[in-house]
Amino acid sequence: MPRRIPDYPDAFAGWNAISSFGSLISVVATVLFGYIIYDIFVNGKEVNNNPWAVPSYFTSLTQFENETDTSKTIEWALSSPIPLHAFNMLPVQS
Structure with a gap:
C-alpha cells in the first residue's frame, strides 16, 4: 500500500485482509x-x-548400550539446574 494516502485502491483490499x-x-x-x-x-x-539413563523397567540392556556409554560424559555429571560455579577449574578435554 502506498504511504501517506488515506484511502487505498480497491485492488489492495484482498491483500490488506490477508495481511490483517x-x-x-x-x-x-x-x-x-x-x-x-x-x-x-x-x-x-x-x-x-x-x-x-536406562529406565528401570527394562530388563535387557543390550538396546541401550550406546546411550549409557554417552551418558557418562561431564555434561551429565552435574545436577539440574546447573549450580553457579559448578567447577573449581575448567575441565580438560582429553
Missing part, C-alpha cells in the same frame, strides 16, 4: 508462546540428572 489476518495469527501465536513459557517456569517439573 496474518497479523492476528502472529499475535495469537505470541500470546500462546508466552503462556507456554510462563507455564513451564511456574508448573514445570525438575528433570533427572541424566535423562539418557
Whole structure:
C-alpha cells in the first residue's frame, strides 16, 4: 500500500485482509508462546540428572548400550539446574 494516502485502491483490499489476518495469527501465536513459557517456569517439573539413563523397567540392556556409554560424559555429571560455579577449574578435554 502506498504511504501517506488515506484511502487505498480497491485492488489492495484482498491483500490488506490477508495481511490483517496474518497479523492476528502472529499475535495469537505470541500470546500462546508466552503462556507456554510462563507455564513451564511456574508448573514445570525438575528433570533427572541424566535423562539418557536406562529406565528401570527394562530388563535387557543390550538396546541401550550406546546411550549409557554417552551418558557418562561431564555434561551429565552435574545436577539440574546447573549450580553457579559448578567447577573449581575448567575441565580438560582429553
